[in-house]
Amino acid sequence: TQLLEQSPQFLSIQEGENLTVYCNSSSVFSSLQWYRQEPGEGPVLLVTVVTGGEVKKLKRLTFQFGDARKDSSLHITAAQPGDTGLYLCAGSGNTPLVFGKGTRLSVIA
Amino acid sequence: GAVVSQHPSRVICKSGTSVKIECRSLDFQATTMFWYRQFPKKSLMLMATSNEGSKATYEQGVEKDKFLINHASLTLSTLTVTSAHPEDSSFYICSARDYRKREGRNEQFFGPGTRLTVL
Numbered sequence: 524t525q526l527l528e529q530s531p532q533f534l535s536i537q538e539g540e541n542l543t544v545y546c547n548s549s550s551v552f553s554s555l556q557w558y559r560q561e562p563g564e565g566p567v568l569l570v571t572v573v574t575g576g577e578v579k580k581l582k583r584l585t586f587q588f589g590d591a592r593k594d595s596s597l598h599i600t601a602a603q604p605g606d607t608g609l610y611l612c613a614g615s616g617n618t619p620l621v622f623g624k625g626t627r628l629s630v631i632a
Numbered sequence: 633g634a635v636v637s638q639h640p641s642r643v644i645c646k647s648g649t650s651v652k653i654e655c656r657s658l659d660f661q662a663t664t665m666f667w668y669r670q671f672p673k674k675s676l677m678l679m680a681t682s683n684e685g686s687k688a689t690y691e692q693g694v695e696k697d698k699f700l701i702n703h704a705s706l707t708l709s710t711l712t713v714t715s716a717h718p719e720d721s722s723f724y725i726c727s728a729r730d731y732r733k734r735e736g737r738n739e740q741f742f743g744p745g746t747r748l749t750v751l
């Protein structure tokens with residue numbers, strides 16, 4: 524069974540601070556997705572990483588896929604209240620996606 | 633990105649009634665759709681994989697007679713919660729896989745979810 528460990532589970536920070544969310548597994552994934560979910564809504568796809576070592580940037584968000592394609596990180600620079608939400612990583616190796624437990628981020632103004 | 637719609641967004645029903653939730657891929661064809669359940673402040677729990685033209689594959693512990701899934705076309709899957717009880721109250725989310733995307737990405741796009749409340 525493929526598992527994704529996501530940490531931290533909860534994070535409360537002040538506006539302007541930086542943070543990193545980690546997603547780790549002992550399994551290799553062919554690709555990994557990061558989603559953000561706001562209360563009462565479905566998850567929205569932020570990025571997909573496919574190649575080991577790949578780094579993708581989405582404005583203040585930086586996503587990295589580990590060289591061995593077993594782990595990934597999400598770094599947010601200068602967090603803003605609008606970044607508040609549940610961040611989910613999901614790995615693709617077999618059907619369907621394997622989800623981490625999520626990181627609930629709260630950015631306080 | 634690909635768009636997935638879900639209807640209704642909210643439903644309140646009496647115990648013992650059945651509720652049908654629709655999931656549609658609006659701008660792409662989805663041979664595979666997924667149904668998830670989400671409890672408050674928790675991650676998504678996969679209930680079943682819906683395959684167009686064939687029977688759904690249910691995850692362990694999910695009653696297939698309780699949660700009926702039909703994937704009659706390449707753009708529509710339905711989840712029917714039969715004889716609903718208060719413990720079935722939850723947030724149900726569907727997703728669809730877009731195979732048009734570049735190979736290896738295996739991206740799933742999610743609907744906005746349906747909040748079911750059983751009285």
